[in-house]
Amino acid sequence: MTLRTGMMTKAPVVIESSNPMQQMLVSGNNALDTANQHDLLSKASMLQVQVQVAKQYERNIDKVRVEVVSLCQMPQLAEKAMYAYPKGGQVVAGPSIRLIEAIAQAMGNIEYGIVELQQTDKEVLLEAFAWDIEKNVRRSMRWTVKMVRDTKKGSYALNDQRDRYEMMANMGMRRVRACLMAVIPSPIQELAIETVKTTLMNHGRLIKPEQQGRMLDAFAVYGIERGHLEKYLGHKLDKLTAQEAMNLRMICDSLEAGIGKPSEFFAGYVDKGDAQPQNESVGRINEKLKKQSAKGGKEAGDGTA
Template identity: 45%
Template sequence: MAVAQMYPRDQRKAMDRILNACARPTLAEKAQYAFARGGQEITGPSIRLAETIAQGWGHLQYGMRELSNVGGASEVEAYCWDLESNVRKSIQFTVSHVRNTKKGSYALTDSRDIYENVANNGARRVRACILAIVPGDVVEAAEQACEQTLRAKVDISPERIAKLLEAFAAFGVDKEAIEKKIQRRMDSILPAQVVSLGRIYNSLRDGMSKPHEWFDVATEAPKVPEDVANLNDLAKAAAEKRAKA
């Protein structure tokens, strides 16, 4: 803290570092997420962009730490501390050692699985802490710079579209569902739509939203195997026969 106060940040240089980082297409693609609220698409800075802003702004300590791990749950604190101004933001939360899937929930016992679960939940809180410390106009400028980078260098080549489809397939979203949302075939997709889909993917990847909030994802009931169906019919017929006897 003493060093940070002796050598305060040069805000112009810090801003230049942030904007230069936002000129990189690889960062710009991951810089924003989107989520649906009231039928509208709301966007915001992603975890990756928040970390980049914190690094460029300087004199910040941020992260998370586990306070306790008992009873199948972890008590965790996310924080961001401006060493120059001595302003600190922290969020405490509880993460159950449970993984939720479409087939139900199950307890996590492997230490690596527990660590990843805590880290995934904590990353969003760390992002919130960073954004609470860094001035809002700095964050807005970074978002605008990333937007300009994307629109100038967005890739709509067949290879890029194939990678996009592959990425969404991991969340159970197929080509048909995407085309239904954008109201056109993938081979005629517009650059702005690629940017929008990129934000949605970032949101899904970071756990900010679910596929069904964006796409008409069919949830078909599992088909009963033919042999099981036959066994059920036989059992039903036997029960009816006993009832008549």
Template identity: 40%
Template sequence: MSNLAEQFNNPIPFQQPQGVLAQASSSREMEEVKGQIFMAKQFPRNVFQAEQRVLDTCKRPALAQVAMYQYPRGGQRVTGPSIRLAEAIAQNWGNLSYGIQELEQREGESVAKAFCWDLETNVRQEKVFTIKHSMKAKGAIKKLEDPRDIYEKVANDGARRLRSCILGVIPGDIIDKAIVQCHETLAGNSQGPLKDRIANALRSFKEQHRVTQEMIKQSLVTMLTRLLNTTM
């Protein structure tokens, strides 16, 4: 009798089955994906504007300097667009879902997935790969045990797969134009992004002529109003 009373006084905490939690998480992710697809359909990309944003971003010297990777192989130098350039293009292309997910962590290795999905066209690139929890240092293989070291190893190895996925979704001619623009930026043939040039011009007007952005905007509105009145 005392055992029964103790059970009522100290009830066993309720635990949801693992399958229920997994199903709830899967349902939440599905709803998030549906929301992303809906927004992509409601606000489709303007391809011309997206291309101009990509090329404008490539006029930034800081990006152009890290836009290409290169390493020696077999007496030759291998080069190509870096993950930094791929991410910059994806950000400006718009309506893309991309990233790296660690699917499973086992003893001595992790299973991860890199993906890039165009929410408008339903074009998707996905790569599942295994990463050993080790790295080569000073000619010897070092086993990684610190969680932070493992995380960085997964992120670094996943970046190469993510770059491949992004480049497999973005049209090839956009990639080629971005690379050319980066080379022109490094060669000093670029005047910088349009938004930076506008900001510098506004700053110069304010410092040298005490003309603010609001004054310029009001002047343009007045000129357009006069122009419309004369044409009517």
């Protein structure tokens, strides 16, 4: 994922354009000097070359499918390929940015990233984009990031360049993911998700002790202890199945990405500063995931030691 800089004076809006050449020329109308116009023409020429090369070396969809399956059969990718978050009383799961990036690399001829359009001391205007160069399909989103970090003790301005960059990158990842999902064909995404699930299930019915230890360490960062996990699972952690581990990985990845809070997933957990534990809808979420885990564990356990 790239983070580029530029200048623009338009107000932040959400853009969905299928023609990147046209979008660039429209943006260029705001240029104030000849140098900017020259830079615009240079970029337009580069885009034309990219399109010509992409058309010359078109992707083979059958080879793409084979490569996607091969990538998703790698445990290192499969373990980071999915995430989950609570929404409307249910847990919604989907492909992570890592999985979507892997699919984009397998397809080729896709450019994506984050562009910094305008910056002040207090806020930054950003654009996330994904462009299928071969099919000339582009999706982008613009939004404003306030350079302020909120804490329980109050808010403070971000002046350090590294802190500002990390905030922009973190907030941009979900938007880049959404843009990529808009240009990648849904059958390819579905193939990747099913392959990932199979890969995780084929790792064995019971998770090894060292894997359990790494999972405990990952959740400990958020103050989630063994007791919380075992209450969520309904049994001791040493009986953890591959399906249950997959659900927990998705939850942990969601917490890492700032999607949801521990109390929204784990009964009895109270976030610091929260007056009440989780609401009743989260209990229904947990019951649903437990049923899915039990069903998946039963299917994975057939024929395994």
